[in-house]
Amino acid sequence: MTSLIPPGCPTVLTEDDRTGTSIETLRRAFMDNLFFIQGRFPEVATKNDYYLALAYTVRDRLLLRWLNSAKTYRDQESRTVCYLSAEFLLGPHLGNNLINLGLYEAVEEAMRQTGLNLKELLDQEEEPGLGNGGLGRLAACYMDSLATLEIPAIGYGIRYEYGIFDQEIRDGWQVEITDKWLRYGNPWEIPRPELILPVKFGGHTYSYTDDQGRYRVIWEPHQVVQGVAYDTPILGYKVNTANLLRLWRAEAVESFDFQAFNTGDYYGAVNQKIASENITKVLYPNDEQLQGKELRLMQEYFFCSCALQDMIRLYKQSGKQDLSRFHEKFTVQLNDTHPAISVAELMRLLVDEHLMPWEQAWDITRQTFAYTNHTLLPEALEKWPLDLFGSLLPRHLQIIYEINRRFLDEVRLQYPGDNDRLRRLSIIDESGCRYVRMAHLAAVGSHAINGVAVLHSELLKQTVLRDFYELTPEKFSNKTNGVTPRRWMVLSNPGLTRLITERIGEDWVKHLDQLRQLEPLAADAEFAAQWRSVKHGNKERLAQYIRDRIGVTVDPHSLFSILVKRIHEYKRQHLCVLKVITLYQMLRDQPHLEMVPQTFIFGGKAAPGYYMAKLIIKFINSVADVINRDPVVRDRLRVVFLPNYNVTLGQRVYPAADLSQQISTAGYEASGTGNMKFALNGALTIGTLDGANVEIREAVGAENFFLFGHTVEQLQELRCNGYRPWEFANGHPMLKRVLDLISSGYFSHGDTELFRPLVEHLWQDDRYCLLADYQSYVDCYQRVLQVYQDQAQWAKMSILNVARMGKFSSDRAIREYCQDIWHVQPVKIVLPATAYMTS
Numbered sequence: 001m002t003s004l005i006p007p008g009c010p011t012v013l014t015e016d017d018r019t020g021t022s023i024e025t026l027r028r029a030f031m032d033n034l035f036f037i038q039g040r041f042p043e044v045a046t047k048n049d050y051y052l053a054l055a056y057t058v059r060d061r062l063l064l065r066w067l068n069s070a071k072t073y074r075d076q077e078s079r080t081v082c083y084l085s086a087e088f089l090l091g092p093h094l095g096n097n098l099i100n101l102g103l104y105e106a107v108e109e110a111m112r113q114t115g116l117n118l119k120e121l122l123d124q125e126e127e128p129g130l131g132n133g134g135l136g137r138l139a140a141c142y143m144d145s146l147a148t149l150e151i152p153a154i155g156y157g158i159r160y161e162y163g164i165f166d167q168e169i170r171d172g173w174q175v176e177i178t179d180k181w182l183r184y185g186n187p188w189e190i191p192r193p194e195l196i197l198p199v200k201f202g203g204h205t206y207s208y209t210d211d212q213g214r215y216r217v218i219w220e221p222h223q224v225v226q227g228v229a230y231d232t233p234i235l236g237y238k239v240n241t242a243n244l245l246r247l248w249r250a251e252a253v254e255s256f257d258f259q260a261f262n263t264g265d266y267y268g269a270v271n272q273k274i275a276s277e278n279i280t281k282v283l284y285p286n287d288e289q290l291q292g293k294e295l296r297l298m299q300e301y302f303f304c305s306c307a308l309q310d311m312i313r314l315y316k317q318s319g320k321q322d323l324s325r326f327h328e329k330f331t332v333q334l335n336d337t338h339p340a341i342s343v344a345e346l347m348r349l350l351v352d353e354h355l356m357p358w359e360q361a362w363d364i365t366r367q368t369f370a371y372t373n374h375t376l377l378p379e380a381l382e383k384w385p386l387d388l389f390g391s392l393l394p395r396h397l398q399i400i401y402e403i404n405r406r407f408l409d410e411v412r413l414q415y416p417g418d419n420d421r422l423r424r425l426s427i428i429d430e431s432g433c434r435y436v437r438m439a440h441l442a443a444v445g446s447h448a449i450n451g452v453a454v455l456h457s458e459l460l461k462q463t464v465l466r467d468f469y470e471l472t473p474e475k476f477s478n479k480t481n482g483v484t485p486r487r488w489m490v491l492s493n494p495g496l497t498r499l500i501t502e503r504i505g506e507d508w509v510k511h512l513d514q515l516r517q518l519e520p521l522a523a524d525a526e527f528a529a530q531w532r533s534v535k536h537g538n539k540e541r542l543a544q545y546i547r548d549r550i551g552v553t554v555d556p557h558s559l560f561s562i563l564v565k566r567i568h569e570y571k572r573q574h575l576c577v578l579k580v581i582t583l584y585q586m587l588r589d590q591p592h593l594e595m596v597p598q599t600f601i602f603g604g605k606a607a608p609g610y611y612m613a614k615l616i617i618k619f620i621n622s623v624a625d626v627i628n629r630d631p632v633v634r635d636r637l638r639v640v641f642l643p644n645y646n647v648t649l650g651q652r653v654y655p656a657a658d659l660s661q662q663i664s665t666a667g668y669e670a671s672g673t674g675n676m677k678f679a680l681n682g683a684l685t686i687g688t689l690d691g692a693n694v695e696i697r698e699a700v701g702a703e704n705f706f707l708f709g710h711t712v713e714q715l716q717e718l719r720c721n722g723y724r725p726w727e728f729a730n731g732h733p734m735l736k737r738v739l740d741l742i743s744s745g746y747f748s749h750g751d752t753e754l755f756r757p758l759v760e761h762l763w764q765d766d767r768y769c770l771l772a773d774y775q776s777y778v779d780c781y782q783r784v785l786q787v788y789q790d791q792a793q794w795a796k797m798s799i800l801n802v803a804r805m806g807k808f809s810s811d812r813a814i815r816e817y818c819q820d821i822w823h824v825q826p827v828k829i830v831l832p833a834t835a836y837m838t839s
């Protein structure tokens, strides 16, 4: 092999310490990093030193692929997908990178030879929780699939100094702790202090006609901050492609400080610095009332402006000055409306800064953007009060007015005299206090609009974007979500991965449809026994974790029924608690009742300002306390709330589930992706016809899915006729007893006030129709228990579930986006013979 070291390069490395993959090389490289990067002898090194030394060893192997991917894209001027998202919920990098590099076993062995345990080092990693839940995690799965499918892509987002808060449970209540994820350093990112871009805020605009007779607008900001790039390589699975995730951190602009210093205003300069850096301080825990939070709008604009300026910079790198083909080089996906301000920002950059005529700029803009909607919940649809928006982004407000004026003129041509329609379509909400509607801006400024599951995409067309659908039906499509099998099976469920691979080879990891080959094995008793034993091992490990973490003993032979996701009334965690109390009542009524032993496991964070969600957490914990202490039901019923549900905990939980609870009110969960992770790991689902549940049921077969609850249409009818929840409560003796028991203070040490808001809300309003679905849920659960008693039947259904879940790979989803929306092709990355070689 030729030397990796270019002539004159001052280094003492042996030739392949930074790229080699033999166990011996990995071991040596690890010791080298421990010494030269961590500055430690092994005998005084901490676990974190070891973790970091290993992380750097793995990172070196990524860099080779990453630099060559970037170079290839540059050389070939590849069309690139830019995924704009305010959230990327990546989860720990180390394990995933080892899987994708195909180095997991080699590194495990290298560590063993060094006297270390890889699993313990993996546990050291602080997960980057730069997202709230499904939307952020979807972005992470999509980045994995883009790289695996060898699609040139850049993820653009925010480098929050504090990610989603850590959740502690004290006296049953959620307590939020700041997530200091950068405390011990982040070996996966490379700061680019020289890649800085200015972002303006506030101030005013003025216009004039330049000497060539062009109308021009100048924006004089009140404040300028600068965005600094932090780059993280995202490696594909067993390919050479490593794409770029570029997150921006806000900093004060140096020159501003100087100005203040010169006039002697030291504290003013410091304040300016603090104010600038605040922009990327903290991730907002979503589903809270974000309306009117100025800092949130600043975050959104900040990262979009950085991203678009960066794209223009990259575009110009190839020597092209004229931006008329910008949309051919880049296609930009807006992950919900958080980056929707990009539409106005690209117009501003093209028209004001690059002096492009409006019509041409608008053409390019519309061809550049596509928009994914992730929610129909009215309270989650972003809108900004006009005065706030105008004071922060005065130029953008003008641009939006102009976009809107031209847009409404077109609508007028199509629907003359239909003023109501104009009012409904307008980007500006004129009713009462005036707002900018971000979903409308995204819809007008995009050439494609999609929902995230078939049902959701249909409802989108019928409800929130109905008028847009009537106007431009050809823009609309569905792209059902998917999840990456690398993290959610290979990494988190090695036992199942091994078993499957033994039977059908390893192709399924990249082509998840191949799982279908497992179908015939559903009837194979020996295979089914192995299948069950893998599940049991996973359950034992989770049981151990539960014991260590919260001191509750659960029986791995019991049915593990799991509900983990953000806490929200529409997700109906409390419906599951009503069911638990029902079982408890039955056992108290008949202490000798034969019943399948069950463990109910809950997990999830509540937005700090969402009172009801926090009360639901307290409710779960209070019910758990009473039930777990009651000797009558011991061994048959356990309830556990696992604190701090996050990606890492998800990796423990999904493989151990028997039953996946997907019980949202029909019409509210846009897709769900946890539902997919559970089913791929062999859990059966009890669920409503909501989000992607509908398609999962179709895929696995109705006979292998436990369906309950009202459909969207049935709920509509129920509501039309005036939904009276108390009638349901009074009509079902057991339900009434359950509600009365809660009200009596039974689960709150006699306090009849604590859960009153919860119970009263159900009796009187029950917006999410828990009481209407209660009976059907309870009945369905009986079927679950019946089937579970027949372990052979259960295993068969579990195998069939996995065999038929291929569709839910994020690879499939990304292929659809590539074909229908982005029109991009894969680009093969070939590694040069030596690491430093550039041609």
Ligand code: CR1
Binding pocket: 134, 135, 138, 286, 336, 374, 375, 380, 452, 481, 669, 670, 671, 672, 673, 691
């Ligand atoms: C939806 O609630 C979906 C994810 C990803 C969430 C969930 O059902 O699976 O998006 N929406 O598409 C969301 O976070 C802001 O909206």
